[in-house]
Amino acid sequence: MSNRTFPYQIHISSQGKLLVEADRFDIPRHQITFLFGESGIGKSIISKAIYGLLDPQELDVVVNGIPYEGYLKTRHVVDMQADGFFVFQEPSSHLNPLMKLQDQLREGTLAQARTEPDILSQLWETTRGTGIKELLRVYPQPHRPSGGEKQRFLLAMAFKKIELYIIHASPSEQTMFVFDEPTGSLDNVTRNLFLAFLFNQFRRRPFTTLLITHDYSMISEVFKFHTDLVDSIVFKELTLNKNRLQLNEFSPQSYLKWIKTNQDTPSSHKARKSRRSPKDILLRLESGISVFGRRLILSRYARSKNVSPLIIRRHQIVYLNAPSGVGKTTLAKLIMGLMRGQDFDMHLGEIHLTDATPTQFWQQLWGRKMGMVFQHADEALNLNARVKDIFAGLPYPEHITSDYVHRMLEEHFPSEVDYSFLNRPIKYLSGGQKQRLNLLRTLSLDTELLILDEPLNGLDFVSIKKMIDLLLTKQEEGKGILLISHNEEIFDSLGTADRVYLRAEGE
Incomplete structure (x- = not known):
């Protein structure tokens, strides 16, 4: 060595x-x-x-x-x-479900470190969350404590x-x-x-x-x-x-310069705010949906007690902000009709949807009125399908031809698109390759509303830049976008997103 x-x-x-x-x-x-x-x-x-x-x-x-x-x-x-x-x-692969967390923290040589209280307080900043003492007595299970x-x-x-x-x-x-x-x-x-x-x-x-x-x-x-x-x-x-x-x-400077360039590039987003019209509203979702024993509360400002509907207009990106585990993905799946909750009240353009709307009607909207990029590509992709078949069966508009799909694949999979790649089963792709297919599959649809749940998951820097460009193109085309992401800095640098805050009551 x-x-x-x-x-x-x-x-x-x-x-x-x-x-x-x-x-x-x-x-x-x-x-x-x-x-x-x-x-x-x-x-x-x-x-x-x-x-x-x-x-x-x-x-x-x-x-x-x-x-x-x-x-x-x-x-x-x-x-x-x-x-x-x-x-x-x-x-979860390292924590023992048969031992309390406090015992695992003091197992073997870990017991020799006398700084446990200081370490826990540093990581929890105790004024912000659940009491550490209560968690220390817990046996780790799939859903408790949280991830x-x-x-x-x-x-x-x-x-x-x-x-x-x-x-x-x-x-x-x-x-x-x-x-x-x-x-x-x-x-x-x-x-x-x-x-x-x-x-x-x-x-x-x-x-x-x-x-x-x-x-x-x-x-x-x-x-x-x-x-x-x-x-x-x-x-x-x-x-x-x-x-x-x-x-x-x-080069860290390549990332920092890209962020600064985004921040310095004029955006047409602010100009559009002054020209907004009720006719531009693509989605209006009322606050207060009940699901899993909790009520999901929406507001326009952080820590505000005033509730507001979630409104998404043409040319608008709305950033859904909430701590991990509050229910951002749950809300996205409620909008798509993949989950049901009580007191659900939503308008998708002229279409009124409630918790009583039949599942069959909701299914007709998928891929035609709205589409969703799932947080985990494995949820959306048929892992046994081949790459060249991943776009088959979706309600694409006429311009989405096989040549168009091939060009998109070549752009986002440079030096990879050959006979072997096109015939490769999805399950043998890397996580980043699956995520690129997951994004392209939905972004190729001509839906007015797009929901993107952690769209940059697993992507390298080159792919992130390409996907951001594709997303901004969709915004310029007049699509409405609901965005869920931990990559706040990247999307904040674009200066294009409005924020809506989500909290849960009744936990």
């Missing part, structure tokens, strides 16, 4: 089929590496291979020329697992191990901390609390960190509030080129 980096060559296959191959995957020592890249490209499996978390009985893994069973016995892996920590993308709360408990474990590393007289040089999508279930406020705490601990004593994320707006957080650490932070992006993974430097 180099004194400056942990260099890796990784080859992973299953039953003779190559899954992942990376010739050069270097992690700088005593620095924080932000790793971006398309979902499903191999970031997680590579990091697990490095950390010794894969099963050599299930996968054929070779790291730095060493068969995996031998690699697992190296000092590098033994010390890394003993003194470091791996925060999993899905916290965001589970994520914070896993982060708390990591910070306890970091504390032990910091106070150790001579910690192992092999120690590494890996955070795999650590903020995926957190709102931006909690995300920033996590980053600030991580950076403050790093200032006390630098440690090797790999932080895997799709959230490019973390770059802005670094350059706005933590400029003293810029020289200790590395930004990289994993890309797939002809079935081989490449780890490239990612």
Whole structure:
């Protein structure tokens, strides 16, 4: 191992089929590496291979020329697992449902860290949420605590191990901390609390960190509030080129300049506000829908007690704002008729829809009057279908020909559209590739209303820019768009979205 980096060559296959191959995957020592890249490209499996978390009985893994069973016995892996920590993308895979959370926080060497109250208060900012003491007595179950709360408990474990590393007289040089999508279930406020705490601990004593994320707006957080650490932070992006993974430097300035360009570009959105007409209203949804024992309350201002309907007009993007778990996706599915709630009252143009409207009538609206991009592409796509068939059967207008679809695929899948790709089953695509198909499938429809639930999920920076351009084109065409996204900075920079706030009562 180099004194400056942990260099890796990784080859992973299953039953003779190559899954992942990376010739050069270097992690700088005593620095924080932000790793971006398309979902499903191999970031997680590579990091697990490095950390010794894969099963050599299930996968054929070779790291730095060493068969995996031998690699697992190296000092590098033994010390890394003993003194470091791996925060999993899905916290439920690490939390034991048979142990109270407080016992898991104090299991093994974690009990030696005496800073648990401080760590929990940093991650919870206790004035904002459920009492931590109550949560500590909970056995983790699928729906309790929430995904965001589970994520914070896993982060708390990591910070306890970091504390032990910091106070150790001579910690192992092999120690590494890996955070795999650590903020995926957190709102931006909690995300920033996590980053600030991580950076403050790093200032006390630098440690090797790999932080895997799709959230490019973390770059802005670094350059706005933590400029003293810029020289200790590395930004990289994993890309797939002809079935081989490449780890490239990612320029944070390319993202920051793009955001600034968006902010500085004049928008026609404000001019349109002064010309609004009742005839422009595409959707009006009344507040107060009851679902799952809660009432979903809409308002125009944050923390306002005054209720307002959700109104979407032509040429308008409306950003639905609420903390994680409040019910943004639920509201979207209610609008689409995929879920039912009491006291539902909505006008879609001249069409009046209530909780008594027959399902068959609602189904006739899908793809003709409104369309939805689901948060998870697997919900929307037939995973057994081939790429070339994914647009079949939808009520496309006449101009959506096979040539048009092929051009769209070539634009958003550069250097990928060939016979093999077009005939590939969807289930074998990466998460980012599925998401691009998910977006194109709905955005190709000629519906007046579009609902986009986390549309940038799993996309790399190039794909994000292309999808934003496509979205703005839809707005210019006069479509109304309801937007749900954690990527607030990106959409705020466009200056095109009005905000509506959602809260839940009766929980």
